[in-house]
Amino acid sequence: MKTGEKVVLAYSGGLDTSVIIPWLKEKYDCEIIAVCIDVGQGEETHAIKKKAISSGASKVYVEDVVEEFVTDYIYPTLKAGAIYEGKYLLGTSFARPLMAKKLVEIAHQEGANVIAHGCTGKGNDQVRFEVSIKALDPSIKIIAPWRIWEIKSREEEITYALKKGIPISITKEKIYSVDKNIWHISHEGGNLENPWNEPKPELFDMVTPPEKAPDVAEYVSIEFEKGIPVKINGEELSPVELIKKANEIASIYGVGIADIVENRLVGMKSRGVYETPGGTLLYTAHKELESLVLDKETLRFKDIVAQKYADLVYNGLWFSQLKESLDAFVDETQKVVTGVVKLKLYKGNIIIAGLSSPYSLYNEELATFGEDKIYDQKDAEGFINLFGLPLKMRAYQMKHFVENQKYNKTTVGGEQ
Known part of the structure; x- marks a missing residue:
């Protein structure tokens, strides 16, 4: 890379990206343009800008893409019913292609030909970022410090940050890797690396642990139009507000904790604990409504599509031709996924309490054990x-x- 060249850095303000700024400047004598993509992680933008500049960035972008994230990434995946390995609702996976898209746009705007990220060489995110960038602009060069620098662990990163005077919130005692957005929070690392260890109650940030949830059940209704949730308890909400409302309700009742040993794309197993309260609520309601309005063969084939769709999203192939083709199939099935689902929430459980749709294939007179005039x-x-x-x-x-x-x-x- 040429001296003084512009580098667009995917910046979160966390440990990895905070350390990367001074490291890049030392190694390449380059200009760092930090880009924070706001997908609902709730970080204070002023603090992020200040931290990036104090760490050595020459310029900082904070891009609010929360609504685009919900409508163009969360909703298509929800309509597909895609769940990775039966548990993971893909909260980090489908945020990365959107972030990559914005990084490429800003690189073009700034006349930069290099993008850097703080993903480790062991994880899935490096693939998601880089494959997406290649799909959008294959001429852009990529720097992944974790694959080339001398730092070998998060403990060494902390030491480096302290040496450089970079303020960090993570400590060697509390060293979880956390990813947060409007859809979920993921937790990895620390004592979770031993699958025998139960997550500590203080780990959870969104969901109330079920044992601490209220001792009374709560009913909630969700209305869909063509596979997209539009109302909660009869109240029409914008996409962003609807996700927030679903999170608020489900989290109180302990809904949405998933503890999974998953198969990473790079070949190893990893253990993650995910909090996806609103997402769990919406996925459950959506699947139940589909059972009412889709015929047997379509429903079963859609389950096959959902699994493949989840693999594509997890593996970073959001911008692939196959994923676009599956979207076309999914959208066709969703034309009749309109109706209302009533759910009962109780201490981490979701119980179906009622289904209604103008496209229902269920005929009460046909299904009855009593006398009917349709079925001979x-x-x-x-x-x-x-x-x-x-x-x-x-x-x-x-x-x-x-x-x-x-x-x-x-x-x-x-x-x-």
């Missing part, structure tokens, strides 16, 4: 005969085979 029960006999025909023919074949075996044994024995 005599028709079932012909259906069963046809449905069971392959089994019937196999039974005949096996019977014929056994009889032939007996006949052959008798004949051979007689000749002897």
